């Protein structure tokens with residue numbers, strides 16, 4: 249009887265410890281889809297986000313008429329492509345380390361792109377090469393973001 253109660257107490261302590269670690273380390277970074285930010289039109293509020301594997305990326309449809317999809321070649325191998333539909337909030341837990349490029353389908357030509365770096369940017373060279381194929385404004389913005397890494 250006593251031993252059984254003791255074991256239950258230990259299991260409970262272990263579960264609490266695990267939950268504590270998870271909530272302390274996993275974070276959420278938010279990118280808002282905006283019509284305007286300062287002088288810029290059609291932008292992601294945070295064009296460069298750095299998080300750790302297991303963290304969550306939240307993409308918020310603060311303004312309507314935007315989406316967020318993975319840019320071809322700017323995705324770590326084994327990672328699920330990002331696809332947040334128009335006018336929806338999306339939450340994605342990113343577990344594969346590397347560089348993720350996202351774009352807004354109708355506004356990529358206006359430079360509406362963002363770079364998300366999860367832990368170690370293992371696919372940096374491949375992602376930078378893929379960014380060369382973007383329209384001029386998006387390409388320029390990406391090269392500015394890469395220069396900050």
Ligand SMILES: [Cu+2]
Pocket residue numbers: 290291313314315352353354355360
């Ligand atoms: Cu857009």
